[in-house]
Amino acid sequence: MAISRAQLLKELLPGLNALFGMEYARYGEQHKEIYETETSERSFEEETKLSGFSAAPVKNEGSAIAYDNAQEAWTTRYNHETIALGFSITEEAVEDNLYDSLSARYTKSLARAMAYTKQVKAAAVLNNGFSAAYVGGDGVALFSSAHPLVSGGTNSNTPTTQADLNETSLEAAVIQIAAWTDERGLLIAAKPKKMIVPPALQFVATRLLETSLRVGTTDNDINALKNNGSVPEGYTINNFLTDNNAWFLTTDVPNGMKHFVRTPLSNSMDGDFDTGNVRYKSRERYSFGWSDPLGMWGSSGST
Numbered sequence: 550m551a552i553s554r555a556q557l558l559k560e561l562l563p564g565l566n567a568l569f570g571m572e573y574a575r576y577g578e579q580h581k582e583i584y585e586t587e588t589s590e591r592s593f594e595e596e597t598k599l600s601g602f603s604a605a606p607v608k609n610e611g612s613a614i615a616y617d618n619a620q621e622a623w624t625t626r627y628n629h630e631t632i633a634l635g636f637s638i639t640e641e642a643v644e645d646n647l648y649d650s651l652s653a654r655y656t657k658s659l660a661r662a663m664a665y666t667k668q669v670k671a672a673a674v675l676n677n678g679f680s681a682a683y684v685g686g687d688g689v690a691l692f693s694s695a696h697p698l699v700s701g702g703t704n705s706n707t708p709t710t711q712a713d714l715n716e717t718s719l720e721a722a723v724i725q726i727a728a729w730t731d732e733r734g735l736l737i738a739a740k741p742k743k744m745i746v747p748p749a750l751q752f753v754a755t756r757l758l759e760t761s762l763r764v765g766t767t768d769n770d771i772n773a774l775k776n777n778g779s780v781p782e783g784y785t786i787n788n789f790l791t792d793n794n795a796w797f798l799t800t801d802v803p804n805g806m807k808h809f810v811r812t813p814l815s816n817s818m819d820g821d822f823d824t825g826n827v828r829y830k831s832r833e834r835y836s837f838g839w840s841d842p843l844g845m846w847g848s849s850g851s852t
Contacts (some may be wrong), residue, residue, distance in 0.1 A: 550601075552581075560726075560846050563647065564630060566701050566842075567850055573762070575661050575663060575665065576665060576668065576788050576789075578664075578668075579668055579671070579785070579787050579788065579789065580668060580671035580672075580709070580743070580808060580837070581744060582665065582743065582745065582785045582787070582799075583671065583675070583787070583799060583805060583806050583845075584806045584808035584837060585804075585807055586717050586807065586808045586809075586810060587807065587808070587809055587810070588697065588810050588811075589627075589810065589811045589812075591626045591803045591811075592811075593596070593627055593629060594626070594627040594629075594634070594809050594836070595624050595625065595626075596625050596627075596686075596804060596807070596840040597623070597624040597731070598605075598621070598622040598623055598624075598686065598687075598734075598840065598841060599619060599620070599622065599734035600733060601621050601732065601733055601735070602617040602619065602621055602733060603617055603700065603732070603734065603735070604733075604735060604793075605734040607624065609826045614716050620699065621696075622687070622732050623685075623687045623688070623837065624686050624700050625684035625685055625686035625839070626686075626735060626809065627809050627836040627838050628836060629809060629811040629834050629835060629836045630670075630834065630835065630836060631833075632660060632663065632666055632667070632670075632831065632833055632834070632835070633830060633832040633833075634662055634663060634828030634829065634831055635659070635665075635828060635829055635831065636655055636659065636828075636829055637821070637826045637827065637828045637829070638784060638826060638827045639824070639825075639826050641834075647757040655772075655829070656713075656816070656829060660831065661814075661833050663762050663831045663833065664815060667792070667835070668784070668788075668789045669789055669838055671748075671789070671808070671837050672787055672790055672791075673837075673844075674691065674744045674787075674791035674806070674837050674838060674839065674846065675691075675745070675787075675790060675795070675797060676790060676791045676792065676795075677691075677759065678690060678691035678692045678845075678847055679692050679707070679847070679849050683729050684796070685838075685839055685842055687841075687842065689842075690848075691706075691839055691842055691845065691847070692706055692707040692842075692845070692846075692847040692848075693705070693706065693707060693842070694707055694708075694709055696842055698730070698731075698732050698733075698734065699732040699733060700732060700733050700734040700767065702728075702730065702734055703723065704729050704730065704810070704828075704842075704843060706725075706726075706729075706842055706843060706845060706846045706847065707846065707847055707848060707849075708721065708722070708725075708848050709848060711848050711849045711851055711852075712848055712850070712851055713794055713848075713850045713851045714750050714753050714754065714757070714794075714796045714850070715753070715757075716745070716757060716763065716764055716765070718848065719744075719757060719774060719777070719779075720773070720774065720779075720850070722741070722846055723740075723741055723758070723774075723780075724801055725783070725846070725848055726739050726740065726741055726798070727739065727782075728735070729802075730834075731845055735737075737802070737843075739800050739802050739843060740781050740800065740802060741779060741780050741781075741782075741783035741798040741799070741800055741801075741846070742780070742781060742782065742798070742799045742800055742801055742803050743781075743783065743784065743785060743798070743799045744758070744780050744783070744784035744796065744797070744798055745784070745785060745787050745790075745797040745798070745799065746784055746785075746786060746787070746790075746795070746796050746797075747786070747787065747788075747790040747792065747793050747795065747796075748783075748786055748788060748793075749793035749794075750794075750796055751784070751786050754784040757772075757774060758774060758775060758776075758780055758783055758784060759775065759783075760775065761775065777817040780794070780798065782799075792849060792850065793850075794849065794850025794851065794852055795847065795849045796847070796848055796850070797845060797846065797847040797848075798845065798846040798847070799844065799845060800843065800844055800845065800846060801842060802841055802843040802844045803841070803844075804838055804840045804841050805840065805842070805843065805844010805845060806837075806838075806839050806840050806844050806845060806846070807837070807838055807839060807840055808835065808836070808837050809835060809836045810833075810834075811834040811835060811836070812831070812832070812833055812834035812835075813833060814831060814833040815820075815827075815832055815833065816829070816830070816831050817830055817832075820842070822834060
């Protein structure tokens with residue numbers, strides 16, 4: 550439906566002092582704190598995890614050397630989505646000199662809507678990360694206590710019992726990440742990088758990571774989390790997380806959270822021959838997801 554003069558009567562009358570409602574500030578590109586961004590030239594992208602070799606056994610004198618087999622563990626597919634939105638202004642509104650003011654105002658609103666959608670979709674991967682309805686290449690949710698390994702074992706990137714953000718739970722997360730193994734059970738030197746929290750947990754995160762002494766105690770102990778640099782890049786707020794109790798850690802494990810850009814954001818306009826209306830649209834195509842779930846650790850909180 551085109552924007553017509555009937556919807557903009559006040560703009561046709563003298564004495565209008567201000568128009569408001571679309572010039573709000575917006576949150577930045579918060580997905581960049583979570584995802585590694587790559588470009589894509591295909592309709593979808595696939596990434597496959599490989600299994601290396603198990604620990605080398607002792608070769609007894611005179612015995613044959615042992616041989617091991619490498620194999621593929623699983624494959625993750627990224628299906629790109631097209632996101633598009635537009636508006637149209639009637640020919641009569643254009644003739645009555647409403648086009649210039651409307652196009653400038655509504656194109657800004659269009660950009661805000663496109664940016665908002667992108668952040669919602671990026672955060673949805675974490676928001677749905679504990680649900681069995683959203684599984685990755687290994688067949689389980691992003692945050693699971695049973696990510697299967699080729700060796701028959703499992704990795705866990707979530708607490709056995711979901712815990713709120715506090716000193717104890719954060720220390721336990723750092724210890725758990727250090728115990729991760731590869732597909733054949735060999736320890737990997739994984740470490741946390743950054744904490745991702747909703748606005749409701751920003752003050753808790755500040756006290757845990759930025760105070761010199763332990764939080765909430767009368768002891769004169771140092772804050773081991775800060776002293777050890779356990780979360781070296783500190784924390785960042787994601788305003789699009791839907792659970793006020795959930796908190797997350799990005800890790801230094803490569804090929805974890807991925808954002809593929811198939812078509813960057815573009816804007817275009819044209820005139821419709823039949824109606825004379827002017828149409829404007831924004832369009833982009835991308836996907837968010839994860840390849841290696843060990844790129845993230847997450848807790849949904851105790852409530």
